[in-house]
Amino acid sequence: MSVLDPRAAVASAAPERRRRRRPITGSLLVGGLIVTLVIAMALLSFVWTPHDPTLVDASVRLQKPSPEYWFGTDKFGRDVFSQILVGSRTTLFVGFVAVGVAAVVGVPLGIVAGMAPRWLGELLMRGNDLLLAFPALLLAIMFAAVYGAGTLVAMIAIGIASIPTFARLIRGGTLQVMQTEYVTAARAAGRGPFAIGLRHVLPNVSSLVIVQASVGFAIAVLAEAALSFLGFGTPPPTPSWGRMLQESQELLASAPRLAVFPGVAIAVAVLGFNLLGDGLRDRFDPKLEDRR
Secondary structure: OOOOOHHHHHHHOHHHHOOOOOOOOHHHHHHHHHHHHHHHHHHHHHHOOOOOOOOOOHHHOOOOOOOOOOOOEOOOOOEHHHHHHHHHHHHHHHHHHHHHHHHHHHHHHHHHHHHOOHHHHHHHHHHHHHHHHOOHHHHHHHHHHHHOOOHHHHHHHHHHHHHHHHHHHHHHHHHHHOOOHHHHHHHHOOOOHHHHHHHHHHHHHHHHHHHHHHHHHHHHHHHHHHHHHHOOOOOOOOOOHHHHHHHHHHHOOOOOHHHHHHHHHHHHHHHHHHHHHHHHHHHHOHHHHHOO
């Protein structure tokens, strides 16, 4: 490509950034439907629940499923279905914040590491790799020991633990974008690193961010449930699927449904976000398109 007119070269390269989108796959469709259902449950819980999910009524404890209590009641007499609805709100909130923290820090870090000189990029990645030694659960337990257990602590810990994955993925995508002709033309046109990163790199790695955010959401949902199960997540009386599992373990023989309902909710939510991530990857990942 001639660089006699760099600005024209940059403009002509714009169509190259428009990646051909493939048809919607079964994974994307099923995952999208499941995620939509979980979001609908969370939104519904703001305006309606069959019963107060935090109301303790010993007179109706351990009721079996019935028209009045669709999923029955737990050992404290609380409506299980209402807890499932409100628990979806807690799960999504933790996931959104955790993924947001990881993306806000990891994406710029990955872009900077990919655009910086090789030695500086490697130095940033080695520092980034230090976080890989602290999985989300371990980091959350450490934070809980220092700051106390809570939803905010769980969100921050899960988000920090997810930063290395975002950073490594975005750096790889940035390195590929920096080798393209339109970036070379942009440099010849006199554009600075900030402008190139914002106008050329970020739009081309945005699909990677979307896919990783979906997969990271599934990890956050599972991590929050595990933390609540261990007592380091959402504190009572706020409903949480993980804590519902923890409270039901002593009644597995007499009332296994108390573990089945939140367990199925966690499994379905994680499955939905994983399928959505796989579907988005199949639809937007240019590497998969090149292999065909």
